[in-house]
Amino acid sequence: MARPRTFDRDDALDVAMRLFWEKGYDQTSIADLTAAIGISPPSLYAAFGDKRRLFEEAADRYDRTEGFTTAALEEPTTRAAVARLLGDAAVEYTRRGQPRGCMVLAEPHLGAHRAASRRALTARIERGVAEGELPPDTDVEGLVSYVVVVLSGLSARARDGASRAELAASAEVALAAWPGPPG
Incomplete structure (x- = not known):
């Protein structure tokens, strides 16, 4: 037995x-x-x-427990979705009582997880183009890569000890490069 x-x-x-x-x-x-x-x-x-x-x-x-991408991408506009994604990253990557940064972005063995998140972000930005929030000639893949690079940088800075305020300020600067008028 x-x-x-x-x-x-x-x-x-x-x-x-x-x-x-x-x-x-x-x-x-x-x-x-x-x-x-x-x-x-x-x-x-x-x-x-x-x-x-x-x-x-x-x-x-x-x-399931730490991810915040899905909720952020449900925001009503693409700009709001990316703003929330970057803002939530600043908070989540520096939350007390947990390791700093993002497990998925930091771990080489989680490429499939990163690819799934990238597909979701691509779909959200494509929807923004289709709905007229973004110009029709938007470089969707370039914009997706930009957001992913910013998230990766925020994660790396968090692992290196950056404060929540520093990450939030970096997220704001990154969002200033968003195409179209400010939200």
């Missing part, structure tokens, strides 16, 4: 998510994970399969 698990799987995922967020996939060992979660390696393997599967579950959990 199998013994019941002696840990909460959701709590373990939260711990693993934060560890991967702080250290990255490659720098996080099984020993780090088992010590932080408080379980043995066999229990970790029984619950999650292997380190890679645990990482993928932790990344999905990050998207």
Whole structure:
């Protein structure tokens, strides 16, 4: 008869998510994970399969619990959506009690997550062009790349210790380059 698990799987995922967020996939060992979660390696393997599967579950959990892109892109205008995205990044990347910056932007192994976010941002900007918020000759891919670069920079600066106010000021400067009249 199998013994019941002696840990909460959701709590373990939260711990693993934060560890991967702080250290990255490659720098996080099984020993780090088992010590932080408080379980043995066999229990970790029984619950999650292997380190890679645990990482993928932790990344999905990050998207569900820490992600703010979807809500921002639901703003009524494209400019408001990007303003909220950049503003929320300044807040979320510096929130107390969590690792700084963005796990998805910082982690090389999360390219599929970055691509999904990029597709959502592209769709929102294309909608802005179609609805006449942005000029018809808008370089959508260039604008998407610009926003992604700004978000990546905000994340990197947060990891380097930048304050929320510094990130918010950078977001405001970046938004000043938005095509069309200010919001």
